[in-house]
Structure formats: C-alpha cells, structure tokens
Amino acid sequence: MLKYLLFALLMIFVVRSWLVVQSLLFLGTFLMCVGLTGVSWSSLSLGLGMDGISYILIMLSFWIVALVVKGSQKIYEASNFSSLFLFMNIMLLLSLIMTFCCMDYLFFYICFEASLIPTLILILGWGYQPERLQAGIYMLFYTLFGSLPLLVSFLMMYKVGYSLSFGLVDVKSGMSLTCLIWYFCTVFAFTVKLPMFTVHLWLPKAHVEAPVAGSMILAGVLLKLGGYGIIRVSPIFLEVGRHFSWVWVSLGVMGGGIISVLCLRQSDMKALIAYSSVAHMGLVLCGLMVFSWWGISGAVVVMVGHGLCSSGLFCMANMVYERLGSRSLMVSKGMMSFMPSMALWWFLLSAGNMAAPPTLNLLGEISLIISVLSWSIFSSFGVILVSFFGAAYTLYMFSMSQHGKLFSTLSSCCSGQMREYLVLMLHWLPLNIMILKSGVLVSL
Structure with missing residues (x-):
C-alpha cells in the first residue's frame, strides 16, 4: 500500500517533465493491475490499509x-503554468489515495476535505469563463455545509466509543432523536458529494466552468468519494439506516427520474453530461441504502463504469469546444460530416452512458435495479423513468451533436489528432473489457 503512496510522491519531483509524469501514471496503473490479488484488508500500517473497494477506486484514480x-496537452503546448497544473493533479491524486486507504474516520475526513482544494484551484486557475469564481464558491460552500456536521459526528463517535478506527467504532444506535440527528448529519455530507437530488446544484455549475481536467476528475473520481464514504459509515448506523432507507431510495429513484427529464431540456453539452451523472448517482444511492449484496456490488460497478464513461464524454465535449468555440448543441450540429471518426467514439461512449451491452454500466445497473425492485415493487415506476429517459437524453445528445444542418460559419476543422483518439480509446477499452473479469468487481 505504501509503495503506491511513495510512487505518487515521487512524481512531485518530476513535474517539470510532462512526458515523465504521464509515463509514471500509466506505469502506476499497470503495476496495480498486476498486483490485483485478494479482497481482504492488506498492508495494515500507519493507520492505512486497503480492501477490494479501496483497491479498485485507487486504480481508477491513477487511470x-x-x-x-494526456487529454490536457494544450496546457503544456501553450506553456500555461504546466508545471503547476501537473503539481495540482498529483496533489489531488495523493489526497484521493489517502482517502481510499484511511482506516481512521478523522483521518478519512481530513483527506476527504483535502481533495477539495486542488479541485478548486484547477477550476479557478484553468477554467473557461469569468463565472468560474462563482462555480468554485458554489462547490466550496455546498461541500463545507455538509461536511461540518460530519466532523461533529465523528467527534461524538470518539466520545461515545473511544475509537475512530474502521470496524472498532461501537455506537449503540437506537431510534432516539439524538441517534436520528446523528445518522442524518453523518450521511448527509456524503450525499452532497455524491451528489443526491436536491443538493446537486453545485455539480453542473462546477462542470460547466471547469477545464477539461477538472471535469474529468470530478466525474471520474471525486463523485465516487460520496459513495465510498456511505459504504464506510453505513455499518455504524444499521438500525436507524434500516428504518430510514425509504427516504434515500425515494430521493434517489424519483430524483434520478426528474433529473433525467431535465436533461432533455439542456442545450449545453457539459451541463447535460453533468446532470446525467446526478441521475446515475441516484441509482447508486439507492443500491447503497437498501443494505443488500446486489445493491453494494452494483453500486461499486456503476461507480467504476460511470467514472470511465462520463470522463470520456467530457473529454469529447472539450474536443468539440476547441474546434467550434461553443458547447451548445444548437451550434455543434452535423459534426459527423466534419469528424466522421469522432462520431464513432461519440456513439460508443453514448452507448456506455445508456448502459448498453457489453459495457460495465449494464452489469452494474442490472444489479442496482434488482436490489431496488426486491426492496419494494413500488419503486419500479421511478426505475422505469430513470432507465427510459437515460436512453432518451443520451440519444438526444448524440443526434443533436452529430446529425442535422451544419453551422453556417464552420468551414473546416481538424478531424482529430492521434492523441485525442488514444485518450478516447483508453476510456472505452476498460469500460468494455472489465466486464470479462466482472467477478473481481462483483465479489468486492
């Protein structure tokens, strides 16, 4: 475990060399793939350790x-503080590795919040619009608003149980008012980060203003911190959680349905992809809160699949923006005529976004739907809404961007560079290949 931390720390000393950092990141992912063994807690030292869920999320972070x-090469070519950009990405990777490896709740809280600072600097430093300051403040205050009660909750756990180590916290959770407040304060911080419907407004704003690096990391890894946190704190409040799972399932399923309908009204590509993340995470929340094996395994699979798929879609939206100077679906019509090869990747990643076979998302969503329907048959209406409109808004995005009449001022553009196709292929390939070894993920 410590070797991966040291590996990430060493990259800080080579931030002046873009190529070396790229090579080390891919090498780190490869070494983790080779070392994929067992799912029990391993490398227990210095209050750090990994189980199967931690391992796969650290691997996703590296990737x-x-x-x-690789996708932010233009920052290097334009010499736009490229060393500082690499440093921020490595610091973010370090905070993510520490978060997924912590075995102490207070240490987990510190690392969980530390990931906010590099993300905020990425948005403010390399964002597109003047509104990026407002987007950064939105993200900061939403996260802090949810996280401060979480800190109080962890301090109370220490006062009651005299320990904050995973698996050793002994809280006699009943159905008293104190336990209810305690439970909701603990879980609420992670639902904001997930994000859950009603506390999701920071996400589209942050995505729209963030550079491609910020969007890819937000969608790929940072949203998974919320799901991971729920997995870690849920065992403490089993009794209360069992009685109040209907609250989270209702918000997840119906919120996902409402957001899916809202996606059909979006004209900004990045806003549409960001709202689709909220819909997918709604199903993940349901799976985590019904306390079933199908739900937990399906949630982990969807988190990994969504991280790869959504990150690739944001990467393609950025490629369109670089050529047209706009992310509007009304402006980017008929792109298939100019970039036919890119249209293939739009189709492949859009198919992944709507959970078409043979992607990892299909396996995860089947598990989540089984878990939600087995919990209550009345939730089927919301699941139908999420599934149907998930396909509808993805097809809407694909058809609006690739078909139709060309924008009149567009005379010519580059149909795509080898680097861009490589980045898209490295998003799509694991998304479809990992289903062949899905037993590793599902057994976590």
Whole structure:
C-alpha cells in the first residue's frame, strides 16, 4: 500500500517533465493491475490499509489522472503554468489515495476535505469563463455545509466509543432523536458529494466552468468519494439506516427520474453530461441504502463504469469546444460530416452512458435495479423513468451533436489528432473489457 503512496510522491519531483509524469501514471496503473490479488484488508500500517473497494477506486484514480494529463496537452503546448497544473493533479491524486486507504474516520475526513482544494484551484486557475469564481464558491460552500456536521459526528463517535478506527467504532444506535440527528448529519455530507437530488446544484455549475481536467476528475473520481464514504459509515448506523432507507431510495429513484427529464431540456453539452451523472448517482444511492449484496456490488460497478464513461464524454465535449468555440448543441450540429471518426467514439461512449451491452454500466445497473425492485415493487415506476429517459437524453445528445444542418460559419476543422483518439480509446477499452473479469468487481 505504501509503495503506491511513495510512487505518487515521487512524481512531485518530476513535474517539470510532462512526458515523465504521464509515463509514471500509466506505469502506476499497470503495476496495480498486476498486483490485483485478494479482497481482504492488506498492508495494515500507519493507520492505512486497503480492501477490494479501496483497491479498485485507487486504480481508477491513477487511470483517470493519467488520462487527464494526456487529454490536457494544450496546457503544456501553450506553456500555461504546466508545471503547476501537473503539481495540482498529483496533489489531488495523493489526497484521493489517502482517502481510499484511511482506516481512521478523522483521518478519512481530513483527506476527504483535502481533495477539495486542488479541485478548486484547477477550476479557478484553468477554467473557461469569468463565472468560474462563482462555480468554485458554489462547490466550496455546498461541500463545507455538509461536511461540518460530519466532523461533529465523528467527534461524538470518539466520545461515545473511544475509537475512530474502521470496524472498532461501537455506537449503540437506537431510534432516539439524538441517534436520528446523528445518522442524518453523518450521511448527509456524503450525499452532497455524491451528489443526491436536491443538493446537486453545485455539480453542473462546477462542470460547466471547469477545464477539461477538472471535469474529468470530478466525474471520474471525486463523485465516487460520496459513495465510498456511505459504504464506510453505513455499518455504524444499521438500525436507524434500516428504518430510514425509504427516504434515500425515494430521493434517489424519483430524483434520478426528474433529473433525467431535465436533461432533455439542456442545450449545453457539459451541463447535460453533468446532470446525467446526478441521475446515475441516484441509482447508486439507492443500491447503497437498501443494505443488500446486489445493491453494494452494483453500486461499486456503476461507480467504476460511470467514472470511465462520463470522463470520456467530457473529454469529447472539450474536443468539440476547441474546434467550434461553443458547447451548445444548437451550434455543434452535423459534426459527423466534419469528424466522421469522432462520431464513432461519440456513439460508443453514448452507448456506455445508456448502459448498453457489453459495457460495465449494464452489469452494474442490472444489479442496482434488482436490489431496488426486491426492496419494494413500488419503486419500479421511478426505475422505469430513470432507465427510459437515460436512453432518451443520451440519444438526444448524440443526434443533436452529430446529425442535422451544419453551422453556417464552420468551414473546416481538424478531424482529430492521434492523441485525442488514444485518450478516447483508453476510456472505452476498460469500460468494455472489465466486464470479462466482472467477478473481481462483483465479489468486492
């Protein structure tokens, strides 16, 4: 476990060399793939350790950050503080590795919040519009608003149980008012980060204003912190969670349905992809809160699949923006005529976004739908809404961007560089290949 932390720390000393950092990130992912063994807690030292869920999320973090660096080549070519950009990405990777490896709730809270600072600097430093300051403040205050009660909750756990180590916290959770407030304060912070419907407004704003690196990391890894946190704190409040799972399932399923309908009204590509993330995470929340094996395994699979798929879609939206100077679906019509090869990748990643076979998303969504329907048959209406409109808004995005009449001022554009196709292929390939070894993910 410590070797991966040291590996990430060493990259800080080579931030002046873009190529070396890229190579080390891909090498780190490869080494983690080779070392994929067992799912029990391993390398227990210095209050750090990994189980299967931690391992796969750390591997995802390495992979997404490597693709972020590969996809942000224009920052290096323009000499736009490229060393500082690499440093921020490596610091973000370090905070993510520490978060997924922590075995102490207070240490977990510190690392969980630390990931906010590099993300904020990425949005403010390399964002597109003047509104990026407002987007950064939105993200900061939404996250802090949810996280401060979480800190109080962890301090109370220490006062009651005299320990904050995973698996050793002994809280006699009943159905008293104190326990209810305690439970909701603990879980609410992670639902904001997930994000859950009603506390999701920071996400589209942050995505729209963030550079491609910020969007890819937000969608690829940072949203998974919320789901991972829920997995870690849920065992403490089993009794209360069992009685109030209907609250989260209702918000997840119906919120996902409402957001899916809203996606059909979006004209900004990045806003549409960001809202689709909220719909997918709604199903993940349901799976985590019904306390079933199908739900937990399906949630982990969807988190990994969504991280790869959504990151690739944001990467393609950025490629369109670089050529047209706009992300509007009304402006980017008929792109298939100019970039036919890119249209293939739009189709492949859009198919992944709507959970078409043979992508990892299909396996995860089947598990989540089984878990939600087995919990209550009345939730089927919301699941139908999410599934149907998930396909509808993805097809709407694909058809609006690739078909139709060309924008009148567009005379010519580059149909795509080898680097861009490589980045897209490295998003799509794991998304479809990992289903062949899905037993590793599902057994976590």
